[in-house]
Amino acid sequence: MSNWNEDPKVAESVCEAAEKFGFFQLVNHGVPLEVLDGVKDATHRFFGLPAEEKKKYSKELSSTNSVRFGTSFSPDAEKALEWKDYLSLFYVSEEEASALWPSACRMKCPNPQLTVGVGRHSDVSSLTFLLQDEIGGLYVRVNEGKGEKDGWVHVPPIEGSLVINVGDALQILSNGRYKSVEHCVIASGSKNRISIPIFVNPKPNDVIGPLPELIAAGEKPKYKNILYSDYVKHFFRKAHDGKKTVAFAEISS
Ligand SMILES: O=C(O)CCC(=O)C(=O)O
C-alpha cells in the first residue's frame, strides 16, 4: 500500500481481489508495527487475567453492552461449542472507550481434530480488518460449488499484514459484485492463538440493499432492502452455518 496514491495498480488489484476472492492481505499500510504488537500484547494481557476478572465483562455482569466477554458463538444453538473465547468491544467514541474498555486467556485444546476454533461463516460486516498472530489457522473457502476445485485455503500469517475481507453488507450493497466469502478457524492443539478482527459495519438503523446506481444502470437487484439490525439479529440467532445468512436478504427467483 505504500504508494497507493501514485500507483493506480494498487486500487486496481484491491478491486480485483475483492471481486475474485473477497479476501486479501495488506502490507505497508502505514499502521506502525509497534501499534499492531501493542494490540496483540493487550489481547494476551486481557485473556491472561484470572477467570473472575474476565467474568466481570460477561453478558450477565457487564455494565455496558459495548463490552462483552464470552465463549463460543451462540452456545445455546451450537451442538458442539466453538473453541473460542472473545472480548467484543463496540467502538462508539474515544470517550466511551476510555471509560468502559477493560485496561488490560489460556487453555490448550486437547483434541483439535474434534473441534473448530470458529465455525464456517461469512461476516455480516461491510469490511473486516483482521490482525492475526503468527500461529495461523484461518481458512478461506475457494471455488465454492465447483466440484473438485471446491476447497479451503490457509491464510498464512505475514508479519505486519492486515487481512481484509468483504462482508455480507458489502456483497448486498454491491449487488453481488464483491463477495463475502466463507471462512473458519481450525484450533491449534498446543498454542493460544489470538486474532483481532475489526468489523466495519453499517449503522444498526441503516437500510441496506443494492446501491441505486447499480439498479439505475440496469442491474436486476439480487437482494431486498433490509434493516441492518434485523440482518445482524438473524446472524446471531443461528450457530455458524456457512454462507446461509445472506439468504435472508436474497430475492427468491
Ligand atoms: O480469528 C480469525 O482469524 C477469524 C475470526 C472470524 O472469522 C470472525 O470472528 O468473524
Ligand SMILES: [Fe+2]
Ligand atoms: Fe469471520
